[in-house]
Amino acid sequence: MFESAEIGHSIDKETYEKEVAVLREALLEAQYELKQQARFPVIILINGIEGAGKGETVKLLNEWMDPRLIRVESFLLPTDEELSRPPQWRFWRRLPPKGTTGIFFGNWYSQMLYARVTGEIKDSQLDGLIGDAERFERMYSDEGALIFKFWFHLSKKQLKERLKALENDPSRSWQLSEVDWKQSEVYDKFVRYGERVLRRTSRDYAPWYVVEGSDERYRSLTVGRTILESLQAALKRKDRPTPQPHAAPLVSSLDNKGLLDALDLSLSLDKDQYKEQLAKEQARLATLMRDKRFRSHSLIAVFEGNDAAGKGGAIRRVTDALDPRQYRIVPIAAPTEEERAQPYLWRFWRHIPARRQFTIFDRSWYGRVLVERVEGFASDADWLRAYAEINDFEEQLANYNIVLVKFWLSIDQETQLERFKERESIPFKRFKITEEDWRNRDKWDLYVDAVGDMVDRTSTEIAPWTLIEANDKRYARVKVLRTINYALEAAYGSSKKSKKD
Amino acid sequence: MFESAEIGHSIDKETYEKEVAVLREALLEAQYELKQQARFPVIILINGIEGAGKGETVKLLNEWMDPRLIRVESFLLPTDEELSRPPQWRFWRRLPPKGTTGIFFGNWYSQMLYARVTGEIKDSQLDGLIGDAERFERMYSDEGALIFKFWFHLSKKQLKERLKALENDPSRSWQLSEVDWKQSEVYDKFVRYGERVLRRTSRDYAPWYVVEGSDERYRSLTVGRTILESLQAALKRKDRPTPQPHAAPLVSSLDNKGLLDALDLSLSLDKDQYKEQLAKEQARLATLMRDKRFRSHSLIAVFEGNDAAGKGGAIRRVTDALDPRQYRIVPIAAPTEEERAQPYLWRFWRHIPARRQFTIFDRSWYGRVLVERVEGFASDADWLRAYAEINDFEEQLANYNIVLVKFWLSIDQETQLERFKERESIPFKRFKITEEDWRNRDKWDLYVDAVGDMVDRTSTEIAPWTLIEANDKRYARVKVLRTINYALEAAYGSSKKSKKD
Structure with missing residues (x-):
């Protein structure tokens, strides 16, 4: 050579x-x-x-x-x-x-x-x-x-x-x-x-x-x-030399049945159950985050979900349990100019928590295979290669003892409609609903496909997706907290995970 | 209380x-x-x-x-x-x-x-x-x-x-x-x-x-x-509550004579003098930067000057003397989105060198009292307060043993015209000249005032301005190098500076 x-x-x-x-x-x-x-x-x-x-x-x-x-x-x-x-x-x-x-x-x-x-x-x-x-x-x-x-x-x-x-x-x-x-x-x-x-x-x-x-x-x-x-x-060359994907872009499942259809969205908690279980899981999280074993870890929680699925409320129930110096929330919106001048994953890398820190991504790097795919902001070649790139990225996080939990909060169309209407009628919530949210509703089926593919291709042993039945906010919040707690316990316990959910 | x-x-x-x-x-x-x-x-x-x-x-x-x-x-x-x-x-x-x-x-x-x-x-x-x-x-x-x-x-x-x-x-x-x-x-x-x-x-x-x-x-x-x-x-409040300046904005000097008029722009070096002195000053800089005493310092050089005054060439003669790991050049252009969301000085703070590092600012924080003042991009109140803010900023740098040298490269209008024409005629230099450069020429007198005020108000003992007679590029380059060398020697020697220029 x-x-x-x-x-x-x-x-x-x-x-x-x-x-x-x-x-x-x-x-x-x-x-x-x-x-x-x-x-x-x-x-x-x-x-x-x-x-x-x-x-x-x-x-x-x-x-x-x-x-x-x-x-x-x-x-x-x-x-x-x-x-x-x-x-x-x-x-x-x-x-x-x-x-x-x-x-x-x-x-x-x-x-x-x-x-x-x-x-x-x-x-x-x-x-x-x-x-x-x-x-x-x-x-x-x-x-x-x-x-x-x-x-x-x-x-x-x-x-x-x-x-x-x-x-x-x-x-x-x-x-x-x-x-x-x-x-x-x-x-x-x-x-x-x-x-x-x-x-x-x-x-x-x-x-x-x-x-x-x-x-x-x-x-x-x-x-x-x-x-x-x-x-x-x-x-x-005026175009990027990106090769076209060999395979055809993914197709809808032939029997029109998706992963999300399998969720039981009727799952719920009554007020008393909620109060008790929430308090218990919050206390457990607070203890786990103060555990000595957390010193050799850090934690990332990714929140994705339908519009109005209750991401914000779920995040708040998590942070309520913690010292505000222990976590950081990174809301993902359109990339800034400096971010657009870099590869796609750069803007997420810049927010990776240091050891002993906890970062919550409110929307995330999955935007590429969700909104960017559905809206056509990314070419087929770009979002198709993203699955593997994301898996690489998450493997690098996992190798550094970062505990990674990923949530898809799922609601049905009727629940979403109710919540949209509610948001429009309450003054301080009107900022949470935009024209775009209504437009996204028309693309419901496209999102169902995108979510299905996303989970199939990026739910890995080192970074599994957790689907959250979120028609009932109480049930969703408790399940989110519990999942984080399991993940931390599994990380502390050994490399062998004991998922009980 | x-x-x-x-x-x-x-x-x-x-x-x-x-x-x-x-x-x-x-x-x-x-x-x-x-x-x-x-x-x-x-x-x-x-x-x-x-x-x-x-x-x-x-x-x-x-x-x-x-x-x-x-x-x-x-x-x-x-x-x-x-x-x-x-x-x-x-x-x-x-x-x-x-x-x-x-x-x-x-x-x-x-x-x-x-x-x-x-x-x-x-x-x-x-x-x-x-x-x-x-x-x-x-x-x-x-x-x-x-x-x-x-x-x-x-x-x-x-x-x-x-x-x-x-x-x-x-x-x-x-x-x-x-x-x-x-x-x-x-x-x-x-x-x-x-x-x-x-x-x-x-x-x-x-x-x-x-x-x-x-x-x-x-x-x-x-x-x-x-x-x-x-x-x-x-x-x-739709406006910022910025108080209007008490004093009137600065006025042109009454006898129409400014600091820059006092420069002897005929100063020059012939080719042999240049070759010898440049080599000597470059070797001196290389030695000074490798001096053990530099470990407790860092160095910032600010380059401002008329368009086509030769900033780029002067910077290159400085960096030629150095290991590329020792310095960083920060070209200042329009602020990015992330920078616009912060106070004016933020985008300079982010590039402040670590100990033992050397940062060259190609244009700088003085933009506010130069182009922003002349073009009206900043309000009178904003650029007037900038003088004191910049002095505070530079004092913070000096207190941390950062050696700060500031250059204004000065040429006359005839020399600028020649250089503009030359740039337009040489293919690989055409990127260096824009419509804006021609427009700036019409504002020559306004810039003369702005430079005079800038030097009067921000040439301080801890961070003096050095005006460079730059009609002759050779003379200018050597003077730039020599000034940096003096500044480093003075910093190594004692707190008492021995300026000999």
């Missing part, structure tokens, strides 16, 4: 200087065009052998291009805000907005290789991380991102010469990482694991470019030209 | 329940109206004696109002991301967006009182912090924010009873802070310093409300009614 990067490529000075003059102009022009179109971000991952010119290349790109449109992100030791969230969070928070370029000097690849070379993780864990990287890049590319992955290579002999040179030059010593590259054992391991990583993650949508690092001119020109050509091509 | 809060206020249950029903409805309605108008944020500061009902009140407000439109922010131990920036940063980053409510449970007042009561700081430092709070709140109010400051009070006797009750109730023990309130000495100090703080910071635009905490019903109703009435009044 690295053979062609050990043959001693080089370029003479004259050719270099002539080429660079043209290249710089073209790169700048492409950069401004990227900014103007603002359709997609560019991300450049810098990896490879120590001393092979990673740092110099990053510096050079900053000199050649307009540095105001580039952000170099280096990932040194994670901050404590980063350590208290899933490891992917620190990368998500620094993704470049559309129209700009992010250079990730240090990234998920350097982290996994460092961990493997130092023996911190085993092959099987490395493979897991490789899979994560693949899925992330697939998603990022589907969202339109242009991804470059450069691997700077040196033969063992070249490395030894470079290291000597670097050591004697204190102004460049920052280019040396913690791993002790002087040992040839490190080189061997790094190349071996590097190859494994590159082999698996070099894909059409995010290929690796292996660059021989020994000759500065060759190296620089190769990187510059690679970026320029792909960027120009991407700017010319 | 606390006399009326020790007389044993109380309200009977029946009155309370009747009033609360009405109050809750009205609060909800006001909240939705606030959201719809989205003109201003509401901030509620919670302070006072331990056990006087602070936590309970926060909880109650969450129950009464729509918790989706409230964010409770508690300020416990600062994270390391917070510790590596000026102390105000952690508050700025959590200010509620317009249309929403932030409850600051713990805030600048609790921090200063804690520090004073424990003896960490002296009276003079307390006074300094009081001044900071006053200036911040004045600014925040001028930006439209509705500010509530609640002080929950108990007499010493009442406190003792409450503490006993809290101790015996483990589910409420989270309400107890670290300070040992059981000692009556702590109470005395807290009340004494509390009074000093309240006296100074209770202002028309951000008054303190002292609430007797012993009777839960009295306390709750008082807080609820206070919020409701002020909020309703604020919602009715």
